[in-house]
Amino acid sequence: MTAQISERLIFEGQQVALLSNPLNDYFALGGINPGFESTSTALWRGYVGAWEISNDRLYLIGLRGTLESGDDASLESVFPGFKDRVFAHWFSGRMRIPQGKRLEYVHMGYASTYERDVLLTLQNGVVLTKEIRLNGVAEDDAPEGYSIGAMTTWPSRKAGGEE
């Protein structure tokens, strides 16, 4: 396993890393998955979603990735007719936003830990609560913000000329 590239979230006016995959829940509930191609061990899900919390509601406002067909993915690949914004009403649960310096790097999933986590609890796409979890104080030279250490990448099937 490799540490995974985060989702992106506009939260309280800032772009931050989101260490949760709300679109996975959409697919788990039966939403049609167009089939994303993974070209990196750091992105097994094959896409990066751009999210926004606006008026305490979670929206998906962008989607980047490559489909198994070789075409570029967009919001309309998953939500036809919605090219700019999708209300994530299917999502209930907790979302994690890391803050501060890194305490410990773990080369798996979103397992690395940071000085603080903002934990948002949502129900049907609406933010119910926000809490801040303090995890500790990092060393002075610890890196700031979410990042991943290493990955293996390979060309997309389309670029490689395979069918």
Next chain:
Amino acid sequence: MIWLWVYLVAGMVYLVLIYGIHLRERQAYKNSELLKSMRGSLSTKDMLLEKVIAPAIGGTLVVLAWPAALVYSLKSKRDARLETKRREDAVFRVRAKDLLTQTTVHEVEAVAHIVDPMRAVPDLPFGHLNSVWQSFLNKRPLGAELWAFSCDHTSVWGHVTAREGYVWVLGDKRAPWMLTRETFKDRDDD
């Protein structure tokens, strides 16, 4: 001394027994083209190792330590049975005790209507998941009743999720079902 001979003879009987089982199981895959292509051709040294030395060492060990081999074999079979049961249990089914209330399509569609001030959701029951709902409706068994359900489910990986949804109920049969919510209970984020 007689007990030593009894022990060794018992070991030899056990060896013959498991060799027979091995031969019978090997029939299932010995003509596999895939295995043949993976193995390629063996060198004389590899052939000697595979056909003579390894079986001789293995057979000797089984005869000398057959009780340990027997215990290991029984444990392996028990573990396989438990694993099969665990995987069967992990297949999601709606149980009678999971049923909450009987409802109607009309009632469900009334509460499943999603409103968004930015109009970022279809004006349909279950919003972006309307196609899932339509598919569920199309699979209604003749005469089945619609019920809401709620339960905890343990996946094959051991994760526990709280599940809610609707299911068609006809007599003792509770299927197909549709999930409307699935929330992990054993972790606070992804």
